Amino acid sequence: MTEPLVSVRGLTVDYEVDGQLQRAVDRVDFDVAPHGALGLVGESGSGKSTIAFSLARFLPAGAVISADHLIVDGVDVLSLGTRALRDYRRTRIGFVYQEPARALNPTRTVGSQVAETYRLQGLRAAAARRATLAAFDDVGLPDPPQLVHRFPHELSGGQQQRVVIAMALAADPRLLILDEPTTGLDSRVEAEVIALVGRLRRERGFATLLISHNLPLVASHAERIGVLEHGELVEYGEAQDVVEKPQHAYSRLLVDAVPPLDAPSRPVVPSHAEPLLSVRRVTKRYGSALALDDVSLDIGRGEVLGLVGESGSGKTTLGRVIAGLARAEGAVTLNTTDAASKVPVQFVFQSPDASLNPRRTVRQTLARSIQLLHGETDPEELALSTGLSPDVLDKLPDELSGGQKQRVAIARAFAGRSPLVICDEPTSALDVSVQAKVLDLLVELQERTGVSYLFITHDLAVVRRIAHRVAVLRHGRIVETGSVDDVLGDPRHPYSASLVDAARSLRGGTTRSVPITAAA
Amino acid sequence: MTVTAALPDAEIAELLVSPRTRSSRLRRWRVLVARPSFTISAVIVLFWVFAAVGWRLLGLDPFADTGQRLSAPSAAHWFGTDRIGRDVFARVLAGAEPALLVGPFGAALATALGSTLGLIAGYRRGWVDQLFMRGFDIFLTLPTLIFLLVIVGAFGGSPLTIIIAVGILFAPGIARIVRAAVLVEMGKQYVPSARIQGESAARLIFRELLPNVWPQVLVQATLSIAGAIFISSSLSFLGLASAPPSPDWGLAVNENRTYLQAAWWTLAFPTLAIASLVVSLNLIADNFREVFRR
């Protein structure tokens, strides 16, 4: 056996909270081989990100980290001086941060932020620019020469995430740490990105640490998998073993919770004479770029319309137009009869992080929503109904894990009775077990209250679970609509077909076969 | 091996309160009170508040001639005496009254006015913004002095007048800063999130946006206190208004500045009084920020 690239023994991290230590990671041991790939899975708050940051030795003030040893590429990370630490970060590791929207500096173009990393590697300006364009291309960003000049807020969520990946790869690291790198991506791009990472890993010879709550995804990439629960590594072994013969109860839970792609879909809702929502010939431009191109669709009462499409296809934009948050050409008509629903459309935003006011507690947010939407519940009840424990109520968004934030965002939309809820990837940040629960919840809520959803997602399994009908969006155009079974089972449009294929292949193999590049 | 991460000073670690805690407010208060810079500052501010309210009860006479002109600090006159023989200690304590009237209230008025207008301008943008901003521009362009002269000329130099003058004078600047901060906040998702729930503009402005621009507002508020205390002194520097024999700190600074070389105590103690108040308020604000971060 060769010397491992990463060798961790007895890693323990405590956060200092009001003068008391709270353990986040408890004596964790693992290795990563020089070109190896380790996957870490675990529920929200189990310490995954903390481990990732420990490897970069970048923990917030107040964190105390200790380990018997923590070696990366022959470097004893915990003993580095300031300068050495800087060099270590610059040359040995790449880091893909969990929340791309916040990992990018809002005041600078995305291109300059990636080029900066190349400059750090010693490239000259022109070379760095060229390398940036190439890297954008590599991670599947459209039209790089134009995109590099955009600011983060002008990109779609998936595009932002890809920029962050490109930025991490630019460092040409020995160890690439990916902390939930694909949460915002559709299944096809997700697969592509993972394949890309896998390919680059082999080509350039770096090791990866992939963190995700998406077990199939991790399994498709990693050789070994570690399962974390409450800061402890409860299972650690070959990927295949973990997925096929999970030992620990929690691992089993994770495996079982993966939504099957061929589960029975919900029957189509018999169409009313008058749809709840009708969108006619909506066109939206950002500058000269078309984000929506002549989109028309209907949603019936009590119907869930799944909206799928690759990243940047205009899903969020359509949602915003329907909600009245963005102006566009065309007509959006909502026929509500329920006079009580003062606020007819609710929105669960793609990035819950930004959609919660950082200075208001969960309780304040929920209470206000209940008030505004004339709900008949109270914050406690609302929190419980979305699987939030009541003690989060007095926390501020920054004190919540990603999953919790998303649940707050969902809870908020259901604070009252709005006939239409637009869910923009509401489960993308959730770990599978929670995701399943939330989906159950959303279905239950929908059935109980009879609202309609426009359900935006890139996860076809999720669509199958929740949607009655599905619409496929590509480059701002609806390329296919129909029942879930029709579109997913027998896609007519080649683009739909490729989406379905990608999803299947990613899930089909539970070992680390990488579907898209399998031929290679 | 144990490494404390990214921590310049062990002391801070102890004082820093991390997010994601279950800690109660009470606990944070305890941390706050344990910090010397907070406690001392609080004591100083309280001291001045008591002085402002209760100096008469102490039997001090800030107006009488003690018979000794410009005598240096001594046991009889702790802070010495001034050019017409008044006890500087008595004057400094009594001066807390006008200072605490004009400073905090003037600053509060300016901050309330400025941040409200700034919030509205930044939130509404478009023509409302243009209208407000050009309105502020008028105030920023109009010489301060004319403004003060008109106000003081028309209404005299009473504390109330000065408070109003400070309020009107400082508001446009604060408004601009708040507006700039709001313009940035408007780019964040929580604004449409609230709007889509049918949140009213007023609540959006004051409940959603205001807490997020609060740090800037707070800085402006604490800083305008000193400015407010000085309005009267600057006015009297330019020979425009004065209210002798008021022991007002600002006025004292101007009245005695010509004795800087000859009788430093007449100038130093009122200045120290102002500084102690302003510094304390700022330190209190700092500590709050650090302990109740987020």
Added chain:
Amino acid sequence: MTVSFSSDANASVQASARRGLAVLRGRHNQVPRLIGQRLLQVPLVLLVVSVLVFWLIKIVPGDPGRNALGQYATAEQVQAWNEAHGLTGPIVERYFSWLIGFVTGDWGTSLIYGAPVRDLVIERLGNSLFLGAVAFVVLVPVAFALGALQARREGSRTDRALTIGLMSLASVPEFVVGVLLLIVFSLTLGWFPIQSSISLDGAPGDVTRALVLPAVTLALGYLSVLARMTRTGVLETLDSQYYRTAVIKGLHGAPLTVGHVARNAVIPTVSLLGIYLGSLLGGSAIVETLFGYPGLGALLVSATVEKDIFLLESGVMVTGVISLLALLLTDIALVLIDPRVRFEEGE
């Protein structure tokens, strides 16, 4: 009930036409628009200000004739003097005659100095711009550096000490700070002249020596506020995820501070800078008075107190243009620094 969100097609077409090429979208286009808009608004603002000044100065106590002729002149003489100097008659008429004169370049004669207002104002303006620019150049880097240092060491002794120092400084009025500086550096050490009545064409050494103390006093007056704002801004930035990302990238030193901290931290401070720049360039009455520096600020104070309306109006117009330009600059800077900032009504 039918709720319709039918959108305004026209507006969005216009919007897209305005924005032009995708690459140039947003900020590059906002700037010319901003400038164009402001060029229309600035004269309007000035017009309002000039009317206000003309009207408000009436309320200011004092009478130019009495000021000129003193205590012993009779009321009739004062009246005659005022008449001779065109200070009587309907205010509207006088305003328009001033306005027409001003626009056509005839700014009138100063009542106090008996000199042409235009020469007086233009000369002083030059001096004020010079001093203000020097003070600004001294002020901004120092304030930013101190604020940043404090933020990096938040809660430390350095931070506390600087807070105490800066806030104490903010608690001492300019005219005391200035006198202290004069006593130490001019009287005791003899490094700088007591009075800074300079002529800008003098020997560079002399000009510099004369400028140091007023510029420093001026800068100190704004230092604490600016440093404090910077501190707050930097603190917010250091809390951000993108800052952490940049650190993990291995960035450090200038690229980190300039690229990922300075820009973002400076956003809330920018509008303050505009106000400061305006007031620095427009002259500071107190510093000029203390140091005898021939700037616009003190001139305007004299003009106000002595009710020299022609001098005052022209001076106000000139300083007004300066401060409005400074404010415009800040708005431009804001757009350039933060691409998210939009001045139009949001979508």
Added chain:
Amino acid sequence: ATSTASGDDAEGSGDAVYRIGITEPGAEIDPLTVADSDAQLIAGLVTEQLVSFTADGEALPRLATEWSASEDGLTWTFTLRDGAVFNDGTPVTAADVVATFDAIIGEDSVSPAKSAFTGILASVADAGDGDVAFTLARPFSDFPRLLAGNNTGILPADYEPGTWLDEPVGAGQFLLEDYKVGQSITFAKNPDYWNADEIELDGVELKIYKDPQASVLAFQAGDIDRISITPDVLATVDVDDYDTLSSGYSYFYGIHLNVTEAPFDDPTIREALAWAVDRQGIVDNVYGGTAAVGNDYPVLPDYLPQPEGIPQREQDLDKVAELLDGRTVSFTITTSFQLFGEVLQQQLNAVDGFDVELEVLSDEQYYAEGADSPWLNAPLTVTSWGKRVPSQYYGLFYADGAAWNAAHYANPELARLVGDFDATTDEAEREGLLTEISQIEWADVPTIIPALARSEVLQSKRVQGEFIAPLDFWSGYNFAGISVEGK
């Protein structure tokens, strides 16, 4: 010469320049209308008057070499100096003198000097042979003093009012070389001055300090050669390092009591107030000792004659108690001189029976135009008065209907006595009349004059020679015999 940096390049070039700090003149400079002392100084260095006075009150011939009054005291004839020329080279003639005074007393004159001559000077005429005849409306024995008043510098007959700064004309000691508005004014010696031989200076520089503290610092640093003594200057500067020039009495502050309204319509209250004031305290606290205790009549101590035998008022609390008889008097002091107001208020509030408020106004507010101007209407005002002869003060603020009679006081007896006094030239008779006048003013107390102030200055030791009189218009800003160490 421009003044850079410390502004001492005049010294640098080796010139002997006397440097004075002034505050900014508050109005356009025209010798005929200048009103504030700084503007007067600027004009006075360039222009020359007919006569001037020494600190002791002795008359000095300037453009006039001799003068005399007619028997009836109604005509004064002044003989002009031969060979005196204006700085543009034209000789000073009787026509110029006539034109100057016509401009002052003329119908449409805006010269503040006009009020000094109103009711006294009827007309001026060229009497031939270089003589000028002044015809008076009533006899006025102190007439030559009026010719040393402000605005009395002789200007050419063709002088156009308002053009002086363009062409600073005059027959005085210096030539105005450079006027930098708001900064400094430089003067060079006038080689054609009639007394040029005695002017040893190469020039004078007036430096403008807008802030008094700046001028103290400048004086300490040696940038200027003189500074007026005030309490803060005395406290700050080491007096021994400088020469103290104790010049004549030149002004006082009068406390005017409105006798037509409560509380000061009651003479006992006015008197009580006069006995309550601690005059020495005012001399010390307000003037830093550079004043004499006053006795409520406006006769400066260096004026001749002096009233005799009127008891000096001093603070006498028993008398106050007796006069007030248990009453408590409340009123407000209105003034633009803060220190005086503060000290007075402090003194009175320390006396039983007085409850005094203070209102300090800016000069502009205090001397506001209009019928309700504070300085002429408030119940108790404190106003400054410059050097005058006693009967002029009568005309200023005691005479019934006088424009500045803030006390609203009237006494026909006093009017008669002042008329007699002005008409008399006999010294003994004048002393008697002045005593009677002063006695009335003392007893009626329309105005309390607690102190009479001297202009005292500190002067750098580099200055040699003694000023004959203070630098003031009545002394003709006389620089004869003054020199400074060159460098």
